[in-house]
Amino acid sequence: MDINILLFNDFEPLDVFGPMEVFLHAxxxxxxxxxxxxxxxxxxxxxxxxxxxxxxxxxKEGVLLIxxxxxxxxxxxxxxxxxxxxxxxxxxxxxxxxxxGSALLAATHFMDGKRATSNKLAFDWVxxxxxxxxxxxxxxxxVDDRLYSSSGVSAxxxxxxxxxxDTVNEEFADxxxxxxxxxRVKDNNNDPFS
Numbered sequence: 431m432d433i434n435i436l437l438f439n440d441f442e443p444l445d446v447f448g449p450m451e452v453f454l455h456a457x458x459x460x461x462x463x464x465x466x467x468x469x470x471x472x473x474x475x476x477x478x479x480x481x482x483x484x485x486x487x488x489x490k491e492g493v494l495l496i497x498x499x500x501x502x503x504x505x506x507x508x509x510x511x512x513x514x515x516x517x518x519x520x521x522x523x524x525x526x527x528x529x530x531g532s533a534l535l536a537a538t539h540f541m542d543g544k545r546a547t548s549n550k551l552a553f554d555w556v557x558x559x560x561x562x563x564x565x566x567x568x569x570x571x572x573v574d575d576r577l578y579s580s581s582g583v584s585a586x587x588x589x590x591x592x593x594x595x596d597t598v599n600e601e602f603a604d605x606x607x608x609x610x611x612x613x614r615v616k617d618n619n620n621d622p623f624s
Contacts, residue, residue, distance in 0.1 A: 431458060431597075432492025434522075436515075436531075437465045437472040437482045438501050445497030445528040446474075448587040455606045456594055464488045466514050475500045485514070493593075494522035497586075498529030498549060506537050506559055516540060526578045526593060528586035535577075536560035544574040549582030550623045570621040581621055588615045 433453045435446055446463075453459045465472050465482040472482050496515070505511050516538035519525050527535050532548040533556040535541055541560065547569040548556040557565045566572055571580040571589035573596070580589035591614050595603035607614040 431523075432460050432462055432489045433495060434462045434464055434488045434490075434492050434518075435495045436497065436518075437463050437480060438467065438499075438505060438511075439473050440475040440499050440501035441472070441497045442499035442529055442583060443474045443476065443478055444583045445499060445531065445586055446480075448584060449495055449526070449528065449590040451610055452587060452590040452594070452606055455609050456598075456602070458598075462488050462492070466511060485518070490518060490521040491523055493524045493526060494518055495526040495528070496531035496535055498527075498531040498533075498552075498582075502530040502533050503555075506533055512538050522576075524576045524578065524593070524597075526580075526586075526589065528580050528589070529582045530556055532556055532579045533559040535579075536563050541577060541579075544577050545572050546574065546577065546579040547572045547581050547621075548579065550621075551582060568621055568624040569618055570615055571618045573618070581623060585615075585621070587612060588618075592616075592618065 463482045519540040529549040536559045542562040545564045547566045570585045580586045591603045
């Protein structure tokens with residue numbers, strides 16, 4: 431299964447690297463870093479540079495993962511970006527958001543009527559992006575059909591492991607958590623930051 435991680439300048443590194451580490455350890459999953467930008471080199475907010483594929487080079491029916499970061503504050507008003515994101519979300523088998531990445535997907539109206547969560551420090555801003563989403567403050571991650579959304583930053587790791595537990599099995603997810611020496615939160619209601 432393809433895990434297509436969207437990169438844009440000023441993304442939050444752990445929103446990308448945490449889930450990526452999980453999926454890189456998962457047999458049968460292939461991680462693709464891609465961008466909607468013209469440039470193939472994308473920098474995080476702290477200037478970590480990553481090479482990214484063009485959107486035309488990915489399997490759009492794979493899993494779409496949208497990170498957060500400082501750029502979400504401007505991308506949320508970029509209608510061309512949101513239109514492309516909406517098309518990708520409509521074709522993806524699953525959509526996963528980490529942190530304020532949920533605001534971007536919410537702005538496309540893909541999440542209308544669905545339950546979702548986001549970073550608690552930016553929760554008021556995120557929930558203002560679309561009032562048609564059923565925002566849940568007290569949750570580490572939320573699953574609603576083919577949408578998975580996580581709270582802030584490190585919660586993306588727990589959401590990714592939960593995704594593997596749901597799509598493969600619990601033992602598979604536990605083994606990956608063990609391999610990366612990560613103490614997994616299995617209860618999505620266990621969010622000490624809400």
